[in-house]
Amino acid sequence: MFRHWSLRKKFIFVFFVLITLPTILFGSLIYYQATDVFKDQAIENINARLEKNNENLLENLRTIENISSFMIYDESFRTFFTTPEEDVIVAREAENDIKGFFTFQIMSNEYIDSIKLINENGDVLNFGNPVRGSELSLRREAVANEGEPVWSNTYELYSDWSGSHHVISLTRIINDINHISEPIGMARIRLDEEQLYNRIEVDARQQGNFFVLAKNGEVVLHPNREFAGELYPEQDVIDLVVHHNKKNSVYETDGEKFLIVKQSIPGTNWISVIMVNQDDVVQSLYNIRSLIVYMVIILAILGVIAFIGFYLWHIKPILALTEQTKQLEKGNFSAKVNVNSKDEIGRLGTRFNQMVVTIQKYIDREYKLKIKQKESELKALQSQIDPHFLYNTLDMIRWTARMENAMETSKLIERLSKMFRMNLNKGRMWVTLREELLYIENYLELQRSRMGERLKYCIYYDEQIKDTKIMKQLLQPVVENSILHGFKDLSGTGEIYIRCYLFGKNILIDVIDNGAGFAASDTDQIRDGFALENIQERLNLATGEDSEVKQKSVEKGAWVQIKIPLYDIMEGNKKESGENK
Known part of the structure; x- marks a missing residue:
């Protein structure tokens, strides 16, 4: 049951049941135990005082008796x-x-x-x-x-x-x-x-009176000189001292209680007595008990202050975070937590706000990406060409060419067919790096069949990143730009070098040619820039602003470098599954 309680209810339970209640119980226990302990201690102090006074009295009596014995010898x-x-x-x-x-x-x-x-x-x-x-x-x-x-x-x-x-x-x-x-x-x-x-009672400032009574009730020694040699004025006290065997007794008069402690003096018919008002005995105890009560009250007040402070600074922000999480669950992406501290709860609120912003950013990016994809599909529909029909037709032409022993034509048609198949790709946006490079290889082979020895290419990639997912047809616009515009006025052989490698947490793809380089004229510059800008926009939508397409400086030709954050196969699969839904 406790596990299903709210955080507020759990905190109240812990504070009152496990902190406040034990504090009060232990305080009460200490209060009453201290009462008994201090009473016993007070009686022990009185007995010790009586013992000391008796020792002093006996010492003086023995001195006088020794003087009298000296007279005999x-x-x-x-x-x-x-x-x-x-x-x-x-x-x-x-x-x-x-x-x-x-x-x-x-x-x-x-x-x-x-x-x-x-x-x-x-x-x-x-x-x-x-x-x-x-x-x-x-x-x-x-x-x-x-x-x-x-x-x-x-x-x-x-x-x-x-x-x-x-x-x-x-x-x-x-x-x-x-x-x-x-x-x-x-x-x-x-x-x-x-x-x-005065010789016996060394410290007369102590609580109560020390006096000595004879067994007939007469006062032998007393701090009040008027009592000396007379019967003690209160007969009840005489009875308690002379006729009762208890060493300690309580005498009550006029609403006041007195503790009487007595002891017989050897060699005499005297009894030494200390009579103390019980209020005086426990006065220090009352002070201690009051101190304990004040301590419990102060602890309770401090506990309430701690309860309020802990609730406002810790529990309430967590409850607010829970409420904003519910709002986010309902689709309200304006949910935000007010952060007023830098502790763990404050950092949790800050990260929640960052998470909401990131989710909103991903949703916007995915939304724009879907729009781009729908636009591409719409253009494909407008072209009135069915990719399946085109693929099947090319396959039929390839087999017809083989039957006529036109093997070169068959190979070209097969490469073109593979390119169309990759374009179709079951509607997926993401392909492995190896699949993308195979697509570029087919494209370059088709171009080389047209250009002959005027086109050479080299493709290199790290084995460890061959299965990494990237956007399909990412390199084709760059390669096409090199062939159509870079090699247009080239008198010799056009060379294209493509290399893909891992650099830190990014994949770098370099496309280098020995063509005319980036266009100098305004019209061509706008055209080249538009091609690169289109690639950059696609990457931004897919992977965020960490991606980058830039022109690198080179003495001859052109060098385009594409930087893509590293996504492993599982990440790519997640993206694909997101597309297919």
Whole structure:
């Protein structure tokens, strides 16, 4: 079915079904796949951020725990925790060493707010920010853990330097290294909540909030300082973080959806959380999806432009050429295609126009040739001589001459009979070169029987062109002109030399005589020119303007050269079949 469609229908089908529709389908597929990919990528980025923040937090917590562990093994700390009150000098030396150590730690870790040491005698040693506040519950919890570090939630203290602020503290009972179950003192290291958060969350410009909740719902770390040490204001978030096992969950409030990603922090009762508005997560995705939509729309617009352009510049000229071909088929030889380009279609239109002109030229030529032929036939009818009757009569006379032993007369009559037979030639205009030369040979033999030794001739032709078709009786007017006019006043022997040979894609026929040459008088010049012009006109009608009859320069006599385009036997047969129809 597709093969029988018009070119316009095929083009529309190819454009919309094989180009436009796949473009839309693939664009939609990419659109939705990109949505899933970018969502997964956004979640991966959030998880990576949470992992990184947890690593930072754990690193800082381990640093503080290592400081507290150092107190168990260091000689200065053990001296402070175990020296009696009366041994003041030893205690002071230990305090100086401890002071240097803590000064270095506070300077190196700016998130350390203050440090408090209590020995078994009840002596207290404070370093860093001087603070006040209730911390009794932390001591009881530390005692209950028997030397394990205890991390508190965020709580508020008052400082003489900076006023009220929130801290997180590690409290630990220091046991004797030699008697591991015997406590010798207590250490508390307080961390500034704001400084610690800033140290953990390196890039606060990222989407959503990172914060840490205790398992009781209290806020341990949060970018909003007002939340520190308080219950998280939204109970649903506390339930999702504390009581649900899913690592990722979605929380919806006031028409907005939030993606919650959580992870427990080892060694504490804390849970780190990142809470991101889903609109923020997929905002970049929306931009990408919009870009894909715009690309599909632009491709569709470009496709329509390409469709219109291709139709106007390629399909429409072909349709116009088809229409003009139909007009030519109906016999309208005024058919013509407007050519506006030089591409293959433009060249096709140009050649179509040239073909129409050539066909018209051939038709005109064939028409004129037929008219000439009809005129010749009319003249033959007017002469009242039936060629068949004349041929049969000559044949009868030839046999009568033979019966009377007039052999020479019989030969002459036979030659004349052959000439009439060639004239008849079944009404055909075209003969082979060999047949034409045989006709000239018979004509020259008849003339030589009249002129005797005063006429000599020589005929030469290439073997390869002997079967080439030419117009019949093409050479007879030239040869006759040489005998009747060239040899008229010649005192010696008249010689005619005829040669036919191949030259390029043409056949050249030379007729050369040693007669008087072309006439000098006005009357004879007109006569000779008319004979050559008549041959030229016949050739032009038959073969086009490529044929040529011209006079060549020669010192004595005349030289006429006829140039004919080469037609092989098949071409001649085509012409003959055209005549006989």
